[in-house]
Amino acid sequence: EDQVTQSPEALRLQEGESSSLNCSYTVSGLRGLFWYRQDPGKGPEFLFTLYSAGEEKEKERLKATLTKKESFLHITAPKPEDSATYLCAVSALRGSNSGYALNFGKGTSLLVTP
């Protein structure tokens, strides 16, 4: 059974204090690993998709990396507006080529203080 575990559950950072969020996963065959950001009362907002070990993607202060067992979301010099819950999700290789279910972790709640 696919499993996604995120750590830590909550993280408090000072503005400018860089850190990393972890997503460990177990899946029969990885089709893709996704990072989303979720603000209170809103739906998940897409950030990155990673497909194979060694792949990296960047967007502003965020950088996502992938190994065969885990993914990291690195946050460099965070600002208060980066405060949100960050969700990791995986999809497994299945017969269909036209879309696939996401299996989510519980998320990491990030608070960045001025």
Place this chain on the structure above:
Amino acid sequence: EAGVTQFPSHSVIEKGQTVTLRCDPISGHDNLYWYRRVMGKEIKFLLHFVKESKQDESGMPNNRFLAERTGGTYSTLKVQPAELEDSGVYFCASSHRDTQYFGPGTRLTVL
């Protein structure tokens, strides 16, 4: 481009009543998904449509839940009769290919 929209944003009903949630996907997206998050748990997959056909409904909890997608456009998720454990936030997402874009969710409270 308009995003995924969901209606209503909140719904409060009594146990045993019926509720219908609606999702309008991004125009042109053939794939439509329903997910839900119950209190303290992670977001869980319910089902997946490709156009008007159910591709995967392995996450549907029981036969009190009925999803439809008329003409491959908007989708509805009906809960009948609602139970207390159905309370949570129901998300809809749509995709053209890999990336799923989520709506704001419907918060359902069953009293």
